[in-house]
Amino acid sequence: MREFLILFFLLAGVFFFTVSTIGLLRLPDVYCRLHANTKTDTLGIGLIFLSLIIYEGLSPVSVKLGIIGIFTWITNATSSHLVARASYYTDVKYFRGKRKDYDHS
Amino acid sequence: MxxxxxxxxxxxxxxxxxxxxxxxxxxxxxxxxxxxxxxxxxxxxMSKELLRADESPPLLLRSHLLVNFVFALIWEVIKANLLVARIILDPKLPISPNIIEIPQKLKLPVTQALWGNSITLTPGTLTVDISDERILVHIIDEEIGKRIQQNPVQKILLKMEKVN
Structure with missing residues:
Protein backbone atom coordinates (compact mmCIF):
# COMPACT_ATOMS: atom_id res chain seq x y z
CA MET A 1 0.00 0.00 0.00
CA ARG A 2 2.73 2.44 0.98
CA GLU A 3 4.79 1.58 -2.10
CA PHE A 4 1.71 2.13 -4.22
CA LEU A 5 1.13 5.60 -2.72
CA ILE A 6 4.78 6.55 -3.20
CA LEU A 7 4.74 5.43 -6.80
CA PHE A 8 1.42 7.14 -7.51
CA PHE A 9 2.46 10.53 -6.13
CA LEU A 10 5.87 10.34 -7.80
CA LEU A 11 4.37 9.55 -11.19
CA ALA A 12 1.74 12.27 -10.81
CA GLY A 13 4.49 14.77 -9.99
CA VAL A 14 6.54 13.71 -13.00
CA PHE A 15 3.42 14.01 -15.15
CA PHE A 16 2.87 17.61 -14.08
CA PHE A 17 6.53 18.46 -14.71
CA THR A 18 6.23 16.99 -18.20
CA VAL A 19 3.10 19.07 -18.83
CA SER A 20 4.93 22.18 -17.67
CA THR A 21 7.78 21.53 -20.11
CA ILE A 22 5.38 20.89 -22.97
CA GLY A 23 3.62 24.14 -22.09
CA LEU A 24 6.91 26.02 -22.13
CA LEU A 25 7.45 24.83 -25.70
CA ARG A 26 3.90 25.25 -26.99
CA LEU A 27 2.60 28.51 -25.54
CA PRO A 28 3.24 31.71 -27.51
CA ASP A 29 4.60 34.42 -25.18
CA VAL A 30 6.27 35.18 -21.84
CA TYR A 31 3.12 35.48 -19.75
CA CYS A 32 1.50 32.30 -21.01
CA ARG A 33 4.72 30.40 -20.47
CA LEU A 34 4.82 31.68 -16.92
CA HIS A 35 1.34 30.26 -16.45
CA ALA A 36 2.56 26.84 -17.48
CA ASN A 37 5.64 27.01 -15.31
CA THR A 38 4.31 28.38 -12.03
CA LYS A 39 1.16 26.34 -11.83
CA THR A 40 2.25 22.94 -12.94
CA ASP A 41 5.66 23.20 -11.27
CA THR A 42 4.19 23.96 -7.86
CA LEU A 43 1.97 20.90 -7.89
CA GLY A 44 4.71 18.79 -9.44
CA ILE A 45 7.15 19.71 -6.68
CA GLY A 46 4.44 19.28 -4.06
CA LEU A 47 3.55 15.78 -5.23
CA ILE A 48 7.16 14.62 -5.58
CA PHE A 49 7.99 15.93 -2.11
CA LEU A 50 4.87 14.29 -0.72
CA SER A 51 5.97 10.94 -2.12
CA LEU A 52 9.46 11.46 -0.70
CA ILE A 53 8.00 12.33 2.71
CA ILE A 54 5.89 9.16 2.68
CA TYR A 55 8.98 7.20 1.67
CA GLU A 56 11.08 8.73 4.44
CA GLY A 57 8.50 8.48 7.23
CA LEU A 58 8.57 10.80 10.22
CA SER A 59 12.18 11.99 10.36
CA PRO A 60 14.29 15.17 10.19
CA VAL A 61 14.59 14.70 6.45
CA SER A 62 10.83 14.90 5.95
CA VAL A 63 10.63 18.07 8.04
CA LYS A 64 13.32 19.64 5.86
CA LEU A 65 11.55 18.48 2.72
CA GLY A 66 8.35 20.09 3.99
CA ILE A 67 10.15 23.40 4.60
CA ILE A 68 11.76 23.30 1.16
CA GLY A 69 8.34 22.58 -0.33
CA ILE A 70 6.80 25.63 1.34
CA PHE A 71 9.73 27.75 0.15
CA THR A 72 9.38 26.62 -3.44
CA TRP A 73 5.69 27.50 -3.35
CA ILE A 74 6.40 31.00 -2.11
CA THR A 75 9.42 31.67 -4.32
CA ASN A 76 7.78 30.23 -7.41
CA ALA A 77 4.86 32.64 -7.20
CA THR A 78 7.06 35.59 -6.26
CA SER A 79 9.69 35.09 -8.94
CA SER A 80 7.12 34.57 -11.69
CA HIS A 81 5.42 37.77 -10.55
CA LEU A 82 8.80 39.51 -10.83
CA VAL A 83 9.39 38.23 -14.36
CA ALA A 84 5.87 39.27 -15.39
CA ARG A 85 6.26 42.73 -13.87
CA ALA A 86 9.66 43.28 -15.47
CA SER A 87 8.42 42.27 -18.90
CA TYR A 88 5.30 44.42 -18.51
CA TYR A 89 7.29 47.57 -17.75
CA THR A 90 9.84 46.95 -20.50
CA ASP A 91 7.00 46.65 -23.04
CA VAL A 92 7.54 43.07 -24.03
CA LYS A 93 5.00 42.22 -26.69
CA TYR A 94 2.23 39.91 -25.69
CA PHE A 95 -0.55 38.15 -27.49
CA ARG A 96 -4.16 38.91 -26.80
CA GLY A 97 -7.41 37.58 -28.13
CA LYS A 98 -8.22 34.34 -29.85
CA ARG A 99 -5.57 31.95 -30.99
CA LYS A 100 -6.28 32.05 -34.72
CA ASP A 101 -4.92 35.61 -34.88
CA TYR A 102 -1.40 34.49 -34.14
CA ASP A 103 -1.49 30.93 -35.31
CA HIS A 104 1.53 31.17 -37.59
CA SER A 105 3.71 33.57 -35.68
CA MET B 1 12.88 54.35 19.16
CA MET B 46 19.93 43.37 8.02
CA SER B 47 17.98 45.09 10.78
CA LYS B 48 16.34 47.48 8.33
CA GLU B 49 15.58 45.17 5.42
CA LEU B 50 14.70 41.76 6.76
CA LEU B 51 11.43 40.82 8.50
CA ARG B 52 9.94 44.18 9.41
CA ALA B 53 7.68 43.87 12.44
CA ASP B 54 4.34 45.68 12.27
CA GLU B 55 1.65 46.02 14.88
CA SER B 56 -0.99 43.38 14.25
CA PRO B 57 -3.66 41.47 16.17
CA PRO B 58 -2.42 38.35 17.97
CA LEU B 59 -1.85 35.36 15.77
CA LEU B 60 -4.12 33.11 17.84
CA LEU B 61 -7.20 35.10 16.84
CA ARG B 62 -6.43 34.48 13.19
CA SER B 63 -4.98 31.00 13.27
CA HIS B 64 -8.19 29.26 12.18
CA LEU B 65 -8.44 31.66 9.24
CA LEU B 66 -4.83 30.91 8.38
CA VAL B 67 -5.58 27.17 8.29
CA ASN B 68 -8.65 27.88 6.15
CA PHE B 69 -6.49 29.96 3.85
CA VAL B 70 -3.89 27.24 3.38
CA PHE B 71 -6.47 24.57 2.57
CA ALA B 72 -8.41 26.85 0.20
CA LEU B 73 -5.14 27.73 -1.53
CA ILE B 74 -4.10 24.08 -1.94
CA TRP B 75 -7.52 23.27 -3.40
CA GLU B 76 -7.21 26.21 -5.82
CA VAL B 77 -3.72 25.09 -6.82
CA ILE B 78 -4.96 21.60 -7.66
CA LYS B 79 -7.80 23.05 -9.74
CA ALA B 80 -5.35 25.43 -11.45
CA ASN B 81 -3.08 22.59 -12.39
CA LEU B 82 -5.80 20.46 -13.90
CA LEU B 83 -7.11 23.43 -15.88
CA VAL B 84 -3.71 24.54 -17.20
CA ALA B 85 -2.71 20.96 -17.93
CA ARG B 86 -5.89 20.50 -19.95
CA ILE B 87 -5.25 23.68 -21.93
CA ILE B 88 -1.64 22.72 -22.67
CA LEU B 89 -2.38 19.15 -23.68
CA ASP B 90 -5.30 20.16 -25.90
CA PRO B 91 -4.15 19.86 -29.55
CA LYS B 92 -6.02 23.07 -30.43
CA LEU B 93 -4.44 25.07 -27.57
CA PRO B 94 -7.64 27.00 -26.64
CA ILE B 95 -6.21 30.19 -25.14
CA SER B 96 -7.29 33.82 -25.41
CA PRO B 97 -4.81 35.72 -23.24
CA ASN B 98 -5.20 39.31 -22.09
CA ILE B 99 -4.10 41.65 -19.31
CA ILE B 100 -6.96 43.02 -17.22
CA GLU B 101 -7.29 45.30 -14.22
CA ILE B 102 -9.23 44.37 -11.11
CA PRO B 103 -9.91 46.59 -8.07
CA GLN B 104 -7.88 46.09 -4.94
CA LYS B 105 -10.09 45.37 -1.93
CA LEU B 106 -7.41 44.57 0.63
CA LYS B 107 -5.59 47.20 2.64
CA LEU B 108 -2.78 45.66 4.68
CA PRO B 109 0.53 44.97 2.90
CA VAL B 110 0.66 41.41 4.25
CA THR B 111 -2.75 40.41 2.92
CA GLN B 112 -2.06 42.21 -0.35
CA ALA B 113 1.08 40.15 -0.80
CA LEU B 114 -0.73 36.93 0.11
CA TRP B 115 -3.52 37.75 -2.32
CA GLY B 116 -1.06 38.58 -5.10
CA ASN B 117 0.69 35.27 -4.69
CA SER B 118 -2.63 33.45 -4.45
CA ILE B 119 -3.72 34.97 -7.77
CA THR B 120 -0.54 33.69 -9.34
CA LEU B 121 -1.22 30.21 -7.98
CA THR B 122 -4.93 30.04 -8.88
CA PRO B 123 -6.40 28.90 -12.21
CA GLY B 124 -5.21 30.71 -15.31
CA THR B 125 -4.36 34.01 -13.62
CA LEU B 126 -0.98 35.67 -13.06
CA THR B 127 -0.25 38.83 -11.07
CA VAL B 128 1.63 41.37 -13.18
CA ASP B 129 1.56 44.39 -10.91
CA ILE B 130 -0.03 45.29 -7.61
CA SER B 131 -0.80 48.56 -5.85
CA ASP B 132 -3.26 50.00 -3.34
CA GLU B 133 -5.89 50.73 -5.98
CA ARG B 134 -5.74 47.97 -8.54
CA ILE B 135 -4.16 44.68 -9.50
CA LEU B 136 -3.00 43.95 -13.03
CA VAL B 137 -3.72 40.35 -13.86
CA HIS B 138 -2.75 38.35 -16.91
CA ILE B 139 -5.41 35.80 -17.77
CA ILE B 140 -4.93 32.86 -20.06
CA ASP B 141 -8.60 32.66 -21.01
CA GLU B 142 -11.31 35.36 -21.16
CA GLU B 143 -13.82 33.34 -19.16
CA ILE B 144 -11.46 32.98 -16.21
CA GLY B 145 -11.11 36.74 -15.73
CA LYS B 146 -14.71 37.09 -14.68
CA ARG B 147 -14.31 34.56 -11.91
CA ILE B 148 -11.36 36.12 -10.07
CA GLN B 149 -13.49 38.20 -7.72
CA GLN B 150 -15.42 35.17 -6.49
CA ASN B 151 -12.28 33.42 -5.34
CA PRO B 152 -12.80 31.97 -1.83
CA VAL B 153 -9.22 32.88 -0.91
CA GLN B 154 -10.03 36.58 -1.16
CA LYS B 155 -13.01 36.19 1.15
CA ILE B 156 -10.84 34.55 3.77
CA LEU B 157 -8.26 37.32 3.47
CA LEU B 158 -10.96 40.00 3.82
CA LYS B 159 -12.15 38.27 6.98
CA MET B 160 -8.58 38.15 8.22
CA GLU B 161 -8.29 41.92 7.89
CA LYS B 162 -11.38 42.51 9.99
CA VAL B 163 -10.07 40.62 13.01
CA ASN B 164 -8.81 43.15 15.50
Whole structure:
Protein backbone atom coordinates (compact mmCIF):
# COMPACT_ATOMS: atom_id res chain seq x y z
CA MET A 1 0.00 0.00 0.00
CA ARG A 2 2.73 2.44 0.98
CA GLU A 3 4.79 1.58 -2.10
CA PHE A 4 1.71 2.13 -4.22
CA LEU A 5 1.13 5.60 -2.72
CA ILE A 6 4.78 6.55 -3.20
CA LEU A 7 4.74 5.43 -6.80
CA PHE A 8 1.42 7.14 -7.51
CA PHE A 9 2.46 10.53 -6.13
CA LEU A 10 5.87 10.34 -7.80
CA LEU A 11 4.37 9.55 -11.19
CA ALA A 12 1.74 12.27 -10.81
CA GLY A 13 4.49 14.77 -9.99
CA VAL A 14 6.54 13.71 -13.00
CA PHE A 15 3.42 14.01 -15.15
CA PHE A 16 2.87 17.61 -14.08
CA PHE A 17 6.53 18.46 -14.71
CA THR A 18 6.23 16.99 -18.20
CA VAL A 19 3.10 19.07 -18.83
CA SER A 20 4.93 22.18 -17.67
CA THR A 21 7.78 21.53 -20.11
CA ILE A 22 5.38 20.89 -22.97
CA GLY A 23 3.62 24.14 -22.09
CA LEU A 24 6.91 26.02 -22.13
CA LEU A 25 7.45 24.83 -25.70
CA ARG A 26 3.90 25.25 -26.99
CA LEU A 27 2.60 28.51 -25.54
CA PRO A 28 3.24 31.71 -27.51
CA ASP A 29 4.60 34.42 -25.18
CA VAL A 30 6.27 35.18 -21.84
CA TYR A 31 3.12 35.48 -19.75
CA CYS A 32 1.50 32.30 -21.01
CA ARG A 33 4.72 30.40 -20.47
CA LEU A 34 4.82 31.68 -16.92
CA HIS A 35 1.34 30.26 -16.45
CA ALA A 36 2.56 26.84 -17.48
CA ASN A 37 5.64 27.01 -15.31
CA THR A 38 4.31 28.38 -12.03
CA LYS A 39 1.16 26.34 -11.83
CA THR A 40 2.25 22.94 -12.94
CA ASP A 41 5.66 23.20 -11.27
CA THR A 42 4.19 23.96 -7.86
CA LEU A 43 1.97 20.90 -7.89
CA GLY A 44 4.71 18.79 -9.44
CA ILE A 45 7.15 19.71 -6.68
CA GLY A 46 4.44 19.28 -4.06
CA LEU A 47 3.55 15.78 -5.23
CA ILE A 48 7.16 14.62 -5.58
CA PHE A 49 7.99 15.93 -2.11
CA LEU A 50 4.87 14.29 -0.72
CA SER A 51 5.97 10.94 -2.12
CA LEU A 52 9.46 11.46 -0.70
CA ILE A 53 8.00 12.33 2.71
CA ILE A 54 5.89 9.16 2.68
CA TYR A 55 8.98 7.20 1.67
CA GLU A 56 11.08 8.73 4.44
CA GLY A 57 8.50 8.48 7.23
CA LEU A 58 8.57 10.80 10.22
CA SER A 59 12.18 11.99 10.36
CA PRO A 60 14.29 15.17 10.19
CA VAL A 61 14.59 14.70 6.45
CA SER A 62 10.83 14.90 5.95
CA VAL A 63 10.63 18.07 8.04
CA LYS A 64 13.32 19.64 5.86
CA LEU A 65 11.55 18.48 2.72
CA GLY A 66 8.35 20.09 3.99
CA ILE A 67 10.15 23.40 4.60
CA ILE A 68 11.76 23.30 1.16
CA GLY A 69 8.34 22.58 -0.33
CA ILE A 70 6.80 25.63 1.34
CA PHE A 71 9.73 27.75 0.15
CA THR A 72 9.38 26.62 -3.44
CA TRP A 73 5.69 27.50 -3.35
CA ILE A 74 6.40 31.00 -2.11
CA THR A 75 9.42 31.67 -4.32
CA ASN A 76 7.78 30.23 -7.41
CA ALA A 77 4.86 32.64 -7.20
CA THR A 78 7.06 35.59 -6.26
CA SER A 79 9.69 35.09 -8.94
CA SER A 80 7.12 34.57 -11.69
CA HIS A 81 5.42 37.77 -10.55
CA LEU A 82 8.80 39.51 -10.83
CA VAL A 83 9.39 38.23 -14.36
CA ALA A 84 5.87 39.27 -15.39
CA ARG A 85 6.26 42.73 -13.87
CA ALA A 86 9.66 43.28 -15.47
CA SER A 87 8.42 42.27 -18.90
CA TYR A 88 5.30 44.42 -18.51
CA TYR A 89 7.29 47.57 -17.75
CA THR A 90 9.84 46.95 -20.50
CA ASP A 91 7.00 46.65 -23.04
CA VAL A 92 7.54 43.07 -24.03
CA LYS A 93 5.00 42.22 -26.69
CA TYR A 94 2.23 39.91 -25.69
CA PHE A 95 -0.55 38.15 -27.49
CA ARG A 96 -4.16 38.91 -26.80
CA GLY A 97 -7.41 37.58 -28.13
CA LYS A 98 -8.22 34.34 -29.85
CA ARG A 99 -5.57 31.95 -30.99
CA LYS A 100 -6.28 32.05 -34.72
CA ASP A 101 -4.92 35.61 -34.88
CA TYR A 102 -1.40 34.49 -34.14
CA ASP A 103 -1.49 30.93 -35.31
CA HIS A 104 1.53 31.17 -37.59
CA SER A 105 3.71 33.57 -35.68
CA MET B 1 12.88 54.35 19.16
CA UNK B 2 15.95 52.44 20.31
CA UNK B 3 13.75 50.33 22.56
CA UNK B 4 11.58 49.34 19.62
CA UNK B 5 14.55 48.53 17.46
CA UNK B 6 16.06 46.37 20.18
CA UNK B 7 12.84 44.38 20.47
CA UNK B 8 12.75 43.87 16.72
CA UNK B 9 16.36 42.65 16.63
CA UNK B 10 15.78 40.21 19.46
CA UNK B 11 12.68 38.84 17.70
CA UNK B 12 14.73 38.36 14.55
CA UNK B 13 17.49 36.55 16.40
CA UNK B 14 14.96 34.15 17.91
CA UNK B 15 13.23 33.47 14.58
CA UNK B 16 16.49 32.92 12.72
CA UNK B 17 17.89 30.73 15.47
CA UNK B 18 14.86 28.45 15.50
CA UNK B 19 15.00 28.26 11.74
CA UNK B 20 18.65 27.25 11.97
CA UNK B 21 17.75 24.51 14.45
CA UNK B 22 14.98 23.26 12.19
CA UNK B 23 17.27 23.11 9.17
CA UNK B 24 20.41 21.74 10.80
CA UNK B 25 18.59 19.36 13.20
CA UNK B 26 21.64 19.02 15.42
CA UNK B 27 21.90 19.91 19.12
CA UNK B 28 25.69 19.81 19.39
CA UNK B 29 26.97 22.86 21.32
CA UNK B 30 29.31 24.03 18.55
CA UNK B 31 26.40 23.94 16.13
CA UNK B 32 24.21 25.94 18.53
CA UNK B 33 26.97 28.51 18.99
CA UNK B 34 27.50 28.84 15.25
CA UNK B 35 23.75 29.30 14.67
CA UNK B 36 23.50 31.89 17.42
CA UNK B 37 26.50 33.78 16.06
CA UNK B 38 25.14 33.93 12.53
CA UNK B 39 21.59 34.82 13.53
CA UNK B 40 22.92 37.68 15.66
CA UNK B 41 25.17 39.01 12.91
CA UNK B 42 22.42 38.76 10.30
CA UNK B 43 19.84 40.46 12.53
CA UNK B 44 22.17 43.40 13.15
CA UNK B 45 23.38 43.77 9.57
CA MET B 46 19.93 43.37 8.02
CA SER B 47 17.98 45.09 10.78
CA LYS B 48 16.34 47.48 8.33
CA GLU B 49 15.58 45.17 5.42
CA LEU B 50 14.70 41.76 6.76
CA LEU B 51 11.43 40.82 8.50
CA ARG B 52 9.94 44.18 9.41
CA ALA B 53 7.68 43.87 12.44
CA ASP B 54 4.34 45.68 12.27
CA GLU B 55 1.65 46.02 14.88
CA SER B 56 -0.99 43.38 14.25
CA PRO B 57 -3.66 41.47 16.17
CA PRO B 58 -2.42 38.35 17.97
CA LEU B 59 -1.85 35.36 15.77
CA LEU B 60 -4.12 33.11 17.84
CA LEU B 61 -7.20 35.10 16.84
CA ARG B 62 -6.43 34.48 13.19
CA SER B 63 -4.98 31.00 13.27
CA HIS B 64 -8.19 29.26 12.18
CA LEU B 65 -8.44 31.66 9.24
CA LEU B 66 -4.83 30.91 8.38
CA VAL B 67 -5.58 27.17 8.29
CA ASN B 68 -8.65 27.88 6.15
CA PHE B 69 -6.49 29.96 3.85
CA VAL B 70 -3.89 27.24 3.38
CA PHE B 71 -6.47 24.57 2.57
CA ALA B 72 -8.41 26.85 0.20
CA LEU B 73 -5.14 27.73 -1.53
CA ILE B 74 -4.10 24.08 -1.94
CA TRP B 75 -7.52 23.27 -3.40
CA GLU B 76 -7.21 26.21 -5.82
CA VAL B 77 -3.72 25.09 -6.82
CA ILE B 78 -4.96 21.60 -7.66
CA LYS B 79 -7.80 23.05 -9.74
CA ALA B 80 -5.35 25.43 -11.45
CA ASN B 81 -3.08 22.59 -12.39
CA LEU B 82 -5.80 20.46 -13.90
CA LEU B 83 -7.11 23.43 -15.88
CA VAL B 84 -3.71 24.54 -17.20
CA ALA B 85 -2.71 20.96 -17.93
CA ARG B 86 -5.89 20.50 -19.95
CA ILE B 87 -5.25 23.68 -21.93
CA ILE B 88 -1.64 22.72 -22.67
CA LEU B 89 -2.38 19.15 -23.68
CA ASP B 90 -5.30 20.16 -25.90
CA PRO B 91 -4.15 19.86 -29.55
CA LYS B 92 -6.02 23.07 -30.43
CA LEU B 93 -4.44 25.07 -27.57
CA PRO B 94 -7.64 27.00 -26.64
CA ILE B 95 -6.21 30.19 -25.14
CA SER B 96 -7.29 33.82 -25.41
CA PRO B 97 -4.81 35.72 -23.24
CA ASN B 98 -5.20 39.31 -22.09
CA ILE B 99 -4.10 41.65 -19.31
CA ILE B 100 -6.96 43.02 -17.22
CA GLU B 101 -7.29 45.30 -14.22
CA ILE B 102 -9.23 44.37 -11.11
CA PRO B 103 -9.91 46.59 -8.07
CA GLN B 104 -7.88 46.09 -4.94
CA LYS B 105 -10.09 45.37 -1.93
CA LEU B 106 -7.41 44.57 0.63
CA LYS B 107 -5.59 47.20 2.64
CA LEU B 108 -2.78 45.66 4.68
CA PRO B 109 0.53 44.97 2.90
CA VAL B 110 0.66 41.41 4.25
CA THR B 111 -2.75 40.41 2.92
CA GLN B 112 -2.06 42.21 -0.35
CA ALA B 113 1.08 40.15 -0.80
CA LEU B 114 -0.73 36.93 0.11
CA TRP B 115 -3.52 37.75 -2.32
CA GLY B 116 -1.06 38.58 -5.10
CA ASN B 117 0.69 35.27 -4.69
CA SER B 118 -2.63 33.45 -4.45
CA ILE B 119 -3.72 34.97 -7.77
CA THR B 120 -0.54 33.69 -9.34
CA LEU B 121 -1.22 30.21 -7.98
CA THR B 122 -4.93 30.04 -8.88
CA PRO B 123 -6.40 28.90 -12.21
CA GLY B 124 -5.21 30.71 -15.31
CA THR B 125 -4.36 34.01 -13.62
CA LEU B 126 -0.98 35.67 -13.06
CA THR B 127 -0.25 38.83 -11.07
CA VAL B 128 1.63 41.37 -13.18
CA ASP B 129 1.56 44.39 -10.91
CA ILE B 130 -0.03 45.29 -7.61
CA SER B 131 -0.80 48.56 -5.85
CA ASP B 132 -3.26 50.00 -3.34
CA GLU B 133 -5.89 50.73 -5.98
CA ARG B 134 -5.74 47.97 -8.54
CA ILE B 135 -4.16 44.68 -9.50
CA LEU B 136 -3.00 43.95 -13.03
CA VAL B 137 -3.72 40.35 -13.86
CA HIS B 138 -2.75 38.35 -16.91
CA ILE B 139 -5.41 35.80 -17.77
CA ILE B 140 -4.93 32.86 -20.06
CA ASP B 141 -8.60 32.66 -21.01
CA GLU B 142 -11.31 35.36 -21.16
CA GLU B 143 -13.82 33.34 -19.16
CA ILE B 144 -11.46 32.98 -16.21
CA GLY B 145 -11.11 36.74 -15.73
CA LYS B 146 -14.71 37.09 -14.68
CA ARG B 147 -14.31 34.56 -11.91
CA ILE B 148 -11.36 36.12 -10.07
CA GLN B 149 -13.49 38.20 -7.72
CA GLN B 150 -15.42 35.17 -6.49
CA ASN B 151 -12.28 33.42 -5.34
CA PRO B 152 -12.80 31.97 -1.83
CA VAL B 153 -9.22 32.88 -0.91
CA GLN B 154 -10.03 36.58 -1.16
CA LYS B 155 -13.01 36.19 1.15
CA ILE B 156 -10.84 34.55 3.77
CA LEU B 157 -8.26 37.32 3.47
CA LEU B 158 -10.96 40.00 3.82
CA LYS B 159 -12.15 38.27 6.98
CA MET B 160 -8.58 38.15 8.22
CA GLU B 161 -8.29 41.92 7.89
CA LYS B 162 -11.38 42.51 9.99
CA VAL B 163 -10.07 40.62 13.01
CA ASN B 164 -8.81 43.15 15.50
Missing amino acids: WQERKREIICKIIVLFFFWLLISWDLDWSNLLLGFFFSTVISFV
